[in-house]
Amino acid sequence: MSILSLQNVSKSFESLKVTDGVSFDVPKGEALGIIGPNGAGKSTLFNLITGNLMSDNGKIFYDGRDVTRVPAMRRCLNGVGRSFQIPQPFEKLTVFENLVVAGAFGRDTSEAEVTQACAEILERTEMIDRANVPAGQLRLLERKRLELARALATDPKLLLLDEIAGGLTDAECQSLIQTIRDIHKSGVTIIWIEHVLHALTSVVERLLVLDFGRVIGIGEPGEIMESREVREIYLGIEV
Amino acid sequence: MSTYTVTTRTPASTVFGLCAVIVTGLLVVAPAIVGRGMIQDLFFILTMLTLAQFWNLLAGYGGLVSVGQQAFVGMGAYALFGAVILLGLDPVAAILVSGIAALILAVPTAYFAFRLQGAYFAIGTWVIAEVTRLSIAQWKAVGGGTGTSLPRSAMREMWGVEAIETLLGVRSSAARDILAYWLALALAVATIAGIYWLLRTKRGLALAAVRDNAEAAKSVGVDASRMKWIVFLVSAFGTGLAGGLIYLQKARISPDAAFSVTDWTAYVIFIVVIGGIGTIEGPIIGVLIFFLLQSLLADFGSWYLMILGLIGIAIMLFAPRGLWGLLSERTGLHLFPIRRRLTGGRFSDKET
Numbered sequence: 001m002s003i004l005s006l007q008n009v010s011k012s013f014e015s016l017k018v019t020d021g022v023s024f025d026v027p028k029g030e031a032l033g034i035i036g037p038n039g040a041g042k043s044t045l046f047n048l049i050t051g052n053l054m055s056d057n058g059k060i061f062y063d064g065r066d067v068t069r070v071p072a073m074r075r076c077l078n079g080v081g082r083s084f085q086i087p088q089p090f091e092k093l094t095v096f097e098n099l100v101v102a103g104a105f106g107r108d109t110s111e112a113e114v115t116q117a118c119a120e121i122l123e124r125t126e127m128i129d130r131a132n133v134p135a136g137q138l139r140l141l142e143r144k145r146l147e148l149a150r151a152l153a154t155d156p157k158l159l160l161l162d163e164i165a166g167g168l169t170d171a172e173c174q175s176l177i178q179t180i181r182d183i184h185k186s187g188v189t190i191i192w193i194e195h196v197l198h199a200l201t202s203v204v205e206r207l208l209v210l211d212f213g214r215v216i217g218i219g220e221p222g223e224i225m226e227s228r229e230v231r232e233i234y235l236g237i238e239v
Numbered sequence: 240m241s242t243y244t245v246t247t248r249t250p251a252s253t254v255f256g257l258c259a260v261i262v263t264g265l266l267v268v269a270p271a272i273v274g275r276g277m278i279q280d281l282f283f284i285l286t287m288l289t290l291a292q293f294w295n296l297l298a299g300y301g302g303l304v305s306v307g308q309q310a311f312v313g314m315g316a317y318a319l320f321g322a323v324i325l326l327g328l329d330p331v332a333a334i335l336v337s338g339i340a341a342l343i344l345a346v347p348t349a350y351f352a353f354r355l356q357g358a359y360f361a362i363g364t365w366v367i368a369e370v371t372r373l374s375i376a377q378w379k380a381v382g383g384g385t386g387t388s389l390p391r392s393a394m395r396e397m398w399g400v401e402a403i404e405t406l407l408g409v410r411s412s413a414a415r416d417i418l419a420y421w422l423a424l425a426l427a428v429a430t431i432a433g434i435y436w437l438l439r440t441k442r443g444l445a446l447a448a449v450r451d452n453a454e455a456a457k458s459v460g461v462d463a464s465r466m467k468w469i470v471f472l473v474s475a476f477g478t479g480l481a482g483g484l485i486y487l488q489k490a491r492i493s494p495d496a497a498f499s500v501t502d503w504t505a506y507v508i509f510i511v512v513i514g515g516i517g518t519i520e521g522p523i524i525g526v527l528i529f530f531l532l533q534s535l536l537a538d539f540g541s542w543y544l545m546i547l548g549l550i551g552i553a554i555m556l557f558a559p560r561g562l563w564g565l566l567s568e569r570t571g572l573h574l575f576p577i578r579r580r581l582t583g584g585r586f587s588d589k590e591t
Contacts, residue, residue: 102459
C-alpha cells in the first residue's frame with residue numbers, strides 16, 4: 001500500500017511552472033531518492049507534500065486520505081516530518097527546546113512525555129553536547145543536524161530530508177548515512193533530496209529524477225543512472 | 240540509555256522568588272504605612288506595569304506589534320462606566336465587564352488586523368482604535384464627546400469601601416484609592432504570574448517557535464494562527480481589565496483620554512523597550528524608570544516628551560534588548576527563568 005500518492009500535481013509562481021503534472025506513488029517503508037539539477041523544483045515538491053505550499057492542481061493522498069487542502073500543521077500531526085534545505089531553527093530556543101516543541105506538538109502530548117525521547121534523538125544525531133545552546137549560536141553543520149533531529153522528534157511515519165549531506169566530511173557523511181539507515185530500518189518511509197549521489201544511492205531503493213518540474217524518470221537507482229535522459233540532463237550539468 | 244530530566248529553576252530565581260513574596264507582602268500592607276499620595280503613585284505604577292506586561296506578551300512573545308492597545312483600555316473603561324451608570328452595577332464588579340467588553344472588541348479587531356503583517360498590522364490596530372474612539376464619542380448616555388463622571392452614590396456605596404474605612408480609619412475618598420490600589424496590585428501580580436505560567440507551559444514554547452519561525456513551527460505541528468489568537472485575546476482581556484480599573488480610580492472619563500495613544504500605548508511601548516522586550520523582568524524595570532523620569536521631568540512641559548523620545552532612541556540603538564537585556568547578558572541572571580535545561584544523563588557527571 002502506498003503511504004504517499006501524488007496525482008498530476010502542479011504549482012506555478014506567476015508564469016513559472018515549478019511543478020508540472022507530477023505523479024508518483026511511494027510504498028510504505030520505502031526509501032526514495034530525488035535528484036535533479038538546481039531549480040528543478042525539488043524543494044517546491046517537498047513544500048507541496050508537507051503543506052507549506054498548496055498545489056494549484058492535482059491531488060495528494062497521504063496514508064489513504066486526500067490531504068491536498070490539509071494545512072502543514074495537520075499533516076505533521078498525521079506523521080509527515082521534514083527538514084528544511086536552508087535550516088530554519090527556532091533561534092532563541094535551545095537545541096533541546098527546538099526538539100521539545102516539535103515532540104510535544106508533533107506527537108500531541110506533554111513536554112514531560114517527550115523529554116527522554118528528545119534526549120535520545122540528540123544522542124543519536126550527536127547533538128547531545130549542544131543540547132542547552134541557543135540554536136542561533138550553532139554552526140551550519142550543527143544546524144543541519146538539528147533539522148534532522150527536530151524532524152525525528154515529531155515521530156514521523158514519512159520523513160522528508162532536503163539536502164542534509166551537503167558540505168559534510170566523508171566521516172561525517174558515513175555517520176549520517178548510518179543514522180538514516182537506522183531510521184529507515186525502524187520502519188519510517190523516507191524521501192530524500194540530495195546532490196551527494198553516493199550517499200543517496202547507498203540508502204535509497206528507488207530514484208526519482210526531476211527536471212523543469214517534471215518527473216523524467218523513476219526506478220531502480222542503477223537503471224536510472226544509466227538512462228540517456230538522466231545522463232544528458234542531470235549528469236551533464238553536475239559532473 | 241541514561242535518564243534525562245529537565246530543570247528551569249536557577250539558584251538566583253529561587254532567591255528572587257522569596258524576595259518577590261516579601262515585596263508583594265509589603266505592598267499589600269503599604270496602605271497602613273504610607274500616605275495617600277504614595278498609594279496613588281503606586282496605583283499608577285502597577286496599572287502601567289500590567290499594561291506593559293500585556294503589550295510585551297503581544298509584541299515580545301507573540302511578535303504582534305500593536306499600537307492600538309488604547310482601544311482595549313478605552314473600551315474597558317467605557318464598559319465600566321456604562322455598566323455602572325446604565326445597569327447600576329457595583330463598580331468593582333463592573334471591572335469584569337471591562338475585560339469582557341475588550342475581549343469582544345478584540346475578536347473583530349484580530350479578524351481584520353491578522354490579515355496585515357508587520358508595520359501594516361501596527362497601523363491597522365491604530366486605525367481600529369481610532370474608529371472605536373469615534374464610535375464611543377457618539378454614545379450620548381455616557382457623555383458623548385465630552386465624557387462623564389461616575390455617579391457619587393455608586394462611588395460612596397462601592398463594595399469594600401466601608402470596610403476599608405473602618406479597618407484603616409480613613410475617609411471615604413482615601414478608602415476608594417486604597418481599594419483601587421489593592422485591585423491594581425492583585426491584577427499586576429496575577430498578570431505576571433499568569434504570563435509566567437503560560438510561558439512555562441508547552442504553549443509558551445510554541446509561542447517562541449512561531450515568533451522565531453512561523454513556517455517551521457507549522458511543520459512541527461504548531462497551530463501558528465491559533466497561538467496568535469490566544470495571545471491577542473488574552474492581552475485584550477487583561478488590557479480591558481486594567482482600563483476599567485484605571486478609570487474606576489479616576490472616576491471621570493472622556494473619549495480623548497480613554498483612547499489616548501500616548502498614554503496607553505506610546506508610554507507602554509517606552510516602558511517595555513527601555514526595560515527589555517521579550518522578558519518579564521524588562522517591563523518591571525521599565526516602569527520604575529518611567530515613573531522616576533516622569534517625576535523628575537514633570538515641570539518641563541513638552542521637553543519631557545522629547546527627553547523620553549531621546550532616551551528611547553538611545554536605548555534602541557545601544558541596548559536593543561533593553562536595560563534588563565544588558566544586565567542579564569553580563570550576569571547571566573534570570574529572575575523568571577523559562578529556559579528548559581536538559582540535565583542528568585550525559586550531563587550529570589559534568590555538573591557535580
